[in-house]
Amino acid sequence: TTSFGIEEALEQLGVEEVNYGTSTGTKWMPGGETISSYSPVDGKLIGKVTTTTREEYEQMMSTALEAFKAWRVMPAPQRGEVVRQFGEELRRLKEPLGKLVSYEMGKSYQEGLGEVQEMIDICDFAVGLSRQLHGLTMHSERPGHRMYEQYHPLGVVGIISAFNFPVAVWSWNTALAWICGDVCVWKPSEKAPLCGIACQKIAAKVFAENNLPEGISCLINGDYKVGEFMTTDKRVPLISATGSTRMGKIVGRTVGERLGKSLLELGGNNAIIVTPDADIKMTVIGAVFGAVGTCGQRCTSTRRLIIHESIYDKVKDALVAAYGQLSIGNPLDENNHVGPLIDKDAVAMYENALRKVVEEGGNLVVEGGVLEGEGYESGCYVKPAIAEAQNDFEIVQHETFAPVLYLLKYSGDVENAIDIQNGVAQGLSSAIMTNNLREAERFLSHAGSDCGIANVNIGTSGAEIGGAFGGEKDTGGGRESGSDAWKIYMRRQTNTINYTTELPLAQGIKFDL
Ligand code: UN1
DSSP states (O other): OOSTTHHHHHHHHTOOSEEOOEESSSOEEOOSSEEEEEOTTTOOEEEEEEOOOHHHHHHHHHHHHHHHHHHTTSOHHHHHHHHHHHHHHHHHTHHHHHHHHHHHHOOOHHHHHHHHHHHHHHHHHHHHHTTOOOOOEEEOSSTTEEEEEEEEEOOEEEEEOOSSSTTHHHHHHHHHHHHTTOEEEEEOOTTSHHHHHHHHHHHHHHHHHTTOOTTSEEEOOOSHHHHHHHHTOTTOOEEEEESOHHHHHHHHHHHHHTTOEEEEEOOOOEEEEEOTTOOHHHHHHHHHHHHHGGGGOSTTOEEEEEEETTTHHHHHHHHHHHHHTOOBSOTTSTTOSBOOOSSHHHHHHHHHHHHHHHHTTOEEEEOOOBOOSTTOTTSOOBOOEEEEOOTTSHHHHSOOSSSEEEEEEEOSSHHHHHHHHHOSSEESEEEEEOSOHHHHHHHHSTTSOOSSEEEESSOSSOOOTTSEEOOEETTOSOOEESTTGGGGGEEEEEEEEEOSSOOOOGGGOOOOO
16 A cells, blocks of 8 residues: 555545546546556556547547537636636645645645645636736727727637646646636646546536536547647647647647647746845755755756855855755655656656766766665655756756756856846746845846746745746747736637717728718
8 A cells, every 4th residue: 555645645536546538527538548657756556547549539629619619608707606616626625636746746745735726826816817807998090989809718728738737737727718718628748647637527526516518628648649639720729838848849830830829838947146145045945945846847946056256155055055954755755855756767867967067067066866775666766966067068058857956156247147047048937136126126127037037035936826927938938827828818809889870991091982
């Protein structure tokens, strides 16, 4: 038997040993091949999920298109009420779902709970938003005319999510898409398919209790080939995809080819600038959590520290001391800070990064290594590492999804640090640690950070759902969750109404008959 109450959690969530992987809600289809999900925590098989066949995809899609007709005409606040109930179910199942996230993905139980909390938060946000899908009104240039704009539901939204946030990213998309009147089809990562099964069951129960049709929440499973069913499908006006830049370029190209919309959340290469005026204690906490939290597998993980030369040694020594305190092991054991990487491929990429940084002339100040022996049987546990490096090293330019932190030194003005920070292909998250107002404002200015997220005296990870989440350049340009990110899930319509008996033309054009 598995420890830490995993079996009980799976039972509460309705996750079986073998699960059908294709669903329109309460109905499930048998599928083709099977995906086995092994836990990186102890290497054990958790369960299996069947993949979606082409025929099943077609069946699922016709159910989704039918459901859209009913869902889009339901008043948005009523859709909000359904999302409110979904949030309530998530509150009820927060512990088992957080546990499954931790066990299937490997992040700490606290972070698993945090992820479910993000789901609850976005539901609350969406409920309020369901009464605020505002358009603007404009004054017409023509007498007796009125102009306004409306946001209408878009249709079927395809969601492709990554293993690292196996439940939250789906909810950021679905909670908004649902209140906007869209129906959703989700393909979770093949590395965390059971999280998908659990979430689908939670959603399906709520939709069924409200006597809503099948097809508002759909699930498909499989590798990129199943993803392609959606990306090439003209009936799916929006694809929201989270993952690597490599994947995003393929998805963006495929969806663009048919002039669909895509919302891309891709790689980051996030840095914290540490200026001479930084609070060192705060810097260390922010940097260590950012670099080793989720074992360095967040898009927002801290990859680079850009430290002023005058405090470089002090920061380095404090980091080395902090890394010495980290305990690595079973993430369900709350005494551990760092859990495993997702799988052995990730371990190989981590080892490659350490080898490459040394080859390129870097210096390891905290040596890494793969852990072996009792408690580390899965082969996925590694030691977080720190390397002194240069920003132009090939490996530093590259996002390695592992706990490897690069220390970069700058001298002179904060502008030099900003140049280094912006000197990578990715543009997701960034931060500055300083008590100097001028430095902070320069970092946030037009000439400052080029990222979608720029923080002052906070690390790069742990964004709240209330802000728009996403980034520029190779990060893909998409924005999810808060602020007005909802607009991408709707189609905008401009309406002009004439309430006179004349038909004046715009731009003063005369056309007399
Ligand atoms: C991700 O890594 O894909 O800001 C999302 C954070 C989380 C979300 C990360 N709220 O770290």
